[in-house]
Amino acid sequence: MTGTGSRGWDARILTLYPAMFPGPLGQSLAGRALNEGVWSLRVVDIRDFARDKHRSVDDTPFGGGPGMVMRPDVLAAAIDATVAAAGEAAAEQPLIYFSPRGRRLDQALVHSVKDAGGATLVCGRFEGVDERLLQARPVTEVSLGDFVLSGGEIAAYALLDAVVRLLPGVMGAEESGTEESFADGLLEYPQYTRPQEWEGRSVPEVLLSGHHERIAAWRRDQAERITAERRPDLWEDYAKRKRGK
Incomplete structure (x- = not known):
């Protein structure tokens, strides 16, 4: 041992x-x-x-x-x-x-x-x-x-x-473990970083707005869309919980 x-x-x-x-x-x-x-x-x-x-x-x-x-x-x-x-x-x-x-x-x-x-x-x-x-x-x-x-x-x-990675102090940001795939039954929303323009593709404008409520709403919408498209099993469970609230 x-x-x-x-x-x-x-x-x-x-x-x-x-x-x-x-x-x-x-x-x-x-x-x-x-x-x-x-x-x-x-x-x-x-x-x-x-x-x-x-x-x-x-x-x-x-x-x-x-x-x-x-x-x-x-x-x-x-x-x-x-x-x-x-x-x-x-x-x-x-x-x-x-x-x-x-x-x-x-x-x-x-x-x-x-x-x-x-x-x-x-x-x-x-x-x-x-x-x-x-x-x-x-x-x-x-x-x-x-x-x-x-x-x-x-x-x-x-x-x-x-x-x-879920143990206290392991991940740098405290919210890292709560804003990722499966944390609330959804797959994670898309992520972007620099450069702002790359190969003709731009970062969504809402992420540049500085408006935290709009950003949060956009991320939730994206997470729901991706989950519904890619993991209908997860989406069904999530939708049931959402209807029950």
Whole structure:
């Protein structure tokens, strides 16, 4: 088990490839916040809990079929030791296993994980984990989308990056986290910067007006238009909430 301390929001990663962390999480805003103790990272090698000299963590599936399945006894031992080492609070924090059949990761789930103060993230490999492990521990299965990855590590990067940027002090401007895609159920409005004229294209005049109410109204209109065009599923939910107000 390796770590960076126990201050701040606490991430615990269970993986067969501990060298993959912190990876991209050690760069940019997340990396700076990690160094400053805004969040902490503990990386656990699942093979450390294997029960034989070969450090086996998987076996062939009962009933036949391709591939290998991660053993419930080894993985449960890794989870239990990791949560126990993190203290009492960790037992109440999310235990997440990344799986194509899980709940889709969205901004609401990101906020929920952030507000929990920490999380234990299990990165599977092979054909997945023994179903009994998922039944015996309070596991939440989470998916990035309708596609298959080689393992859960990339999904862990995505979730942690999304969480860490919401932690106090990580982003420069306080409003950065509230005026972006999904913050209120809409995709983000278009953004513009210098130069004012570029390849025959101009910045919308309203953004140059200095009239804050008009700018806010324009941005809301643009966010609604883009959401309705590109994500009708989000637009339907947003429209229902808007009608209910």
